[in-house]
Amino acid sequence: MTATLTKPPVDVPAEPEQPRRKRDVAGILNWVATHAIGLALGLMFATPVVFVFLTAVMSDDQAFTSNLWPREWHWGNFVEVFDKAPLFQYLINSLTYSLLATLGMLISSIPAAYALAKLKWRGRNVAFLLVIGAMMLPPQVVAVPLYDTWSSLGLTGTLVPLIAPYFLFDAFSIFLLRQFMLTIPQSYVDAARVDGCSEFQALVRIIIPMAKPGIAATALFCFLFTWNDYFGPLLYTGEVKDQWTLSLALATFKGMHIVQWNSSMAVTFLTMIPAVVLFVFAQKSFVKGITFTGVKG
């Protein structure tokens, strides 16, 4: 990836060319310095996870010590943790929460985002402001009455209070999807209407195929958000262990199930894998989704 004279595509770094000879030495030094800093940054971000991994494969005894490098590699630690705690159960709960919530979000948010992005109606701006307001609201603000309601329905201690809202309303997803849909030229939608499509057909035939990357990104974020959620599961399933998600269970590992550092780090490492796998397979969607949350109003 060398600097070219043309304007670089989005993810190629932009740096004005250095035309004059005199600058060559300075340019090289500059290059070295910048890349050294960049490399140092990258390492800084990676190091904690490397330590976690190295601790995870240590023996029980060594994990108590201040050694950084494992004397022997105990790969079995990653398997043994499944005996120490019902990880499979937690994994299934986490998957249930994340997958169903993501599914529900897609069903409820795509049409809403479409109406906010591509249909003209009175109150649309107000509705969009409410979406942003809901997105910014700390979950603790509405927790008291919601907990009260769910408990009177007898549904605390289950994953229902966590999943159900996604089938109706998820502010962040609606917001993000709307931002994506705004980038689809209005002319496509109008053309579909001219061809006699109903709004529903326009959504299904035109918008959804064109917004696929955006939908993928939104789904990824929704999946990860629920996968990482701690407050929700703590609130609703704290005292019912067979409903715990991985994130919630992980918080109690250092102490309750597992005292050794190696095992608790093995579990910590395992819970981080899904995000990495998703990222590797959908890097573009992630980056695109992230930028859309911030840049485009």
Place this chain on the structure above:
Amino acid sequence: MTATLGAKPAPGRGRARSRHRLAVLGFMAPAIIGFVLFFGYPLVTTVVLSFTKYDLINPPEFNGLDNYTFMFKDPLLIKAITNTLWFVVVLTIARTVFALGVASVIARLKSGVGLIRTLCYLPSLAPPVAATLVFFMVMRPNGGPLDSVLGWFGVDAPLFFSDPAWAKPGITAIMLWISGDLMIIILAAILDVPQEQYEAAELDGAGPIRRWWHVTLPTISPVLLFGIVNSVILALQLFTQAVVAGSAGSGAADATGSTKYLGFPDNSTLTFPVYLYTQGFRYFDMGYAAAMATVLFIISFAVTIVLVQRMRKNSTAEEGGPGA
């Protein structure tokens, strides 16, 4: 936007208009129901409950402003507010500056961009609980990796999660490690800065630092404002990292949100949301928790308005205004 036929239902054609209305209603129906159920109703009820004494066992009793007046007598609440304000100030500045710094470096890289960008971004995807435990392990005194490495230089690592003075900086470090999303946003904004502006500045004899200061920074300022608002919201909501760091630091056997250990050490990690949670769902003083929630709502509402104003200005500038 090119003009096309029938871009919107023509005013006169009643049938089309009601069909259009029906479509909007159909598309928005779940969202409207959801908003009312999960935001409208609980928001109103929160405010109502804040004037009651309610323990979830016995019916709520109206107690006027008692919950609000008690706030002024509650040393833990004052502590919680102080802690949250600390995060609002320090975390917001640190996170925005840090993300801007890293993004600026990455933007100047010519090779290895993808790898380094990925390394910087990936931690932000880790579950917050995991990220906190990672730092807790790395920063633990007496044998933690950071302590060992600093030991080579004859320095003792600070007691990050057991010294009240270091617990909040420790949590801030975690938050910086997982600030990859903001980095990516800022990076994209930097890369979006029109090349011509740099060239013009260079012709005026501006060096890289002055170019960054006079061209990059002003151009991406809307994004930085977004970063600041986003960080403030994050700081106001700080819960998971505080709870997990507090309970892990206390060395308690049972870690998940036990009242005995919330805020460890010395209530230095007791943030406003953590205290709200403690009062509401540990002591089950729902009325008091609702009063705190009302206060939190008012504050975050004010912050949201700042963001919305920014977005309004931005979208009117960029798109001529049909958006927000």
Place this chain on the structure above:
Amino acid sequence: MRKHTRAALLCVAAALTLTACAAGKGGGANSDAAAAPGKDDKLTLTVWSNYSDREYEEVTKALKTFNQKFPNIEIKHEGSQDDDKITAGIRSGNTPDVALSFTTDNIGQFCSSGAFQPLKAYIDRDKVDLNQLTPAVQKYTEYKGNRCAMPMLTDVYAMYYNKDMLSAAGITTPPKTLDELYDAAVKATKKAPNGDIEVAGYLPTMGFYANRPTILAPTFGAEWEKDGKSGLASSPGFTEMMTFQKKLVDFYGYDALERFRAGLGQEYSADHAFHQGKIAMMVDGEYRTAFLKAQAPQIKFGTAPFPTWKPADYGTAFTTGTIMGIPKGAKNPGAAWELIKHLTFDTDTIVGLSNAIKNVPSTKAAMESPKLEVDEQFKTFIDLAKSDKLKGNPVTPIGDAHIKAVTDFSVSYQSGKVPDLAAGLKEVDKNIDDLIAKSGK
């Protein structure tokens, strides 16, 4: 303007009715005793406790002895459920039939809020003689005359000392007074040349392991209450508690002490500092004897009553214990009561469990039972339990908030952040009184 206010009021009223309905599931306190289960009723009793690992297995075994009387009842025992989870379960309707709480910290709250059902009707119906229980135990299972819990075994706190470490420091008998304790702590401490603590005689840090103000209060003769109000400032014992701890902190050096403490293992792990020979003396409950024998057989330890400020108080100790209650909303209250009665009064069950997890029995009969295994270290606790010098928890309707307030204050004081001890304690008093006033109970 007026119209608006009226509309708002209507809204408030409507919302209130809604929440009131939601809360209605609990209803008023049930003062009738539910009938005992029939011989053929097939039912499952859920029991929650905070036991884990070895203790969990033993308690499960003890619970199963109930099946000798009621073979038709299946018992499901859920461990690692602390008070927070029990409270949350009761409030939200995910209740067990029987809840076991490790501490008596929350008894006031359990009774006064109605979270635990009143047991009077059952006790009257079955003509249970409460005098089988020791007086301290009777006291910590009720709140203002409302008995909502029964005891299952008792905990008594005393001093543990590492024999080798003390004798290496030239100390032959365990300390009996605070001066002796300070002296022994200093002598048994080893510091590195740079000031780092290698091993410590006794750690004064509040909140560390069993260093809780409730547990330490009897040692100092500290009184929690005065004339129905929080009386920390007017109790010389609390002032002495703070100053004594501070004196030790200053000996170690606050920073060195914190660094040392932060590196110690967790309370219920094999990495416990006493198991590792890193501290020579500590206060802890009798259950520690079992932990030490199972996890650290190499440690030679002795037990003795904890040293006291006033020599006349020597032999006093803090007591608490596992309490059992029937949560509001329990599905099988009648059967739950039968189980509780069994665990509180069946001598064989109590003695068996006591032998297994080394807790002090809570009935007089069990304490005298020849089957009770009492070794040298455990005897200290049995003797303390038989004495009439035991002190229980201050029972308040605010859960453990008052204990947290004192712990927090003590931590600040030890770190040198409190300039005026007396004024500081007064502030804590006011805070506790405010909390109690707010609870309205």
